[in-house]
Amino acid sequence: MYVSRPSRRTALVLAAVALAALAVVTLIAYLTAGQKATPTAKPPLEPPVAPVHVTKKQLAALPRATTYAKLRHAEKDPAPHASATGQILHPKHTKILYTTPGGPPLAVLPTTQLDNPTWLPVIETRPGWTRVLLPTRPNGATGWLHTADNSTEQTANPYEVRVDLSDRRLTLLKHSAPTGSWPVAVGAPDTPTPTGRTFLLASLTPPEITYSPLILPLGAHSEVLQTYDGGPGTIGLHGWPDSSVFGKALSHGCVRLPRQALTTLSHLPLGTPVLVSA
Incomplete structure (x- = not known):
């Protein structure tokens, strides 16, 4: 069977169409790559959890977190063999310790320990909250302080x-x-x-x-x-x-x-x- 050659005009048209298609494909690939490279938006930070209300009667019944106390309900240190954060904390006035942020009260933390100012190592932080090691039994006891009210002093310790x-x-x-x-x-x-x-x-x-x-x-x-x-x-x-x-x-x-x-x-x-x- 004999097939006639396409005319020069037809060839030029076909070439132009092919170039246009290639350009479209290239543009789509570029845009797709750009979309993949764009970082996803970070989720907004959760608002700080408010502490639960503690009545005067409940406050009076709470033990003092000192070397003489035993806090059976305290959460244990989650990383007892790790270095701390390099931060230490001092309460400016007597503070309530909580088992978890927004959780039940655990004890009260006095400003002094054995006639010395109370300074505790920080082991974890969350918005508005700070977790510290405690001087009580059992060993490795921890508690959370609500620190959004600027009632504590915190400093670096090398x-x-x-x-x-x-x-x-x-x-x-x-x-x-x-x-x-x-x-x-x-x-x-x-x-x-x-x-x-x-x-x-x-x-x-x-x-x-x-x-x-x-x-x-x-x-x-x-x-x-x-x-x-x-x-x-x-x-x-x-x-x-x-x-x-x-x-x-x-x-x-x-x-x-x-x-x-x-x-x-x-x-x-x-x-x-x-x-x-x-």
Whole structure:
């Protein structure tokens, strides 16, 4: 069969149509690619949750969140072996602690702890709310403060203390870099030093200096001893006159420090996180 060739005019028309189609396809591909590259809009932030109303009667019945208290309904620390946020918080006046943002009241947080100003490490924040570690039993207890009313003071803290129970060594970090490390004595097998993150609660000078010129109570308690020497079994950092104990596990749970370590730690801000690992 014989097929005649298309005329020059017809060929030009067909070429023009093909070029136009190619241009349309290219434009569609470009626009589609542009649409894919455009970031999706972020969802709006949820408004802060308001705290529940607490009556005067309920407020009077709430326990005080101190080293002497036990808060059975407190939420446990969700990351007990992690570093804190680098922020510490001080209540300007007595504040209500809540189990969760918008949840039921848990306790009241006083402005002082053991005659020292209350400073607690921040471990989580949400709009209008701040979660802190508490100095109460059980170890790792946490509570939420409604902070949208500017009734708290919050500041950055570059320090962290780490205690390695297996190496029996304490290390001080500043901005995550070690600045000092010392052998220490830790809890004996029958009265171990509790693990997890806690914090410097107070700095106390004993009325009569025996084994240490300074006691640094922590926001943690012995898991074995409910009371010790008239107190609630609070774990602390303190000095010890006999250097032969360092590097050993023989205390009632406290961490015994060389003189230089105690002097260095005495200058740390209250609320400084202390991370104890096995």
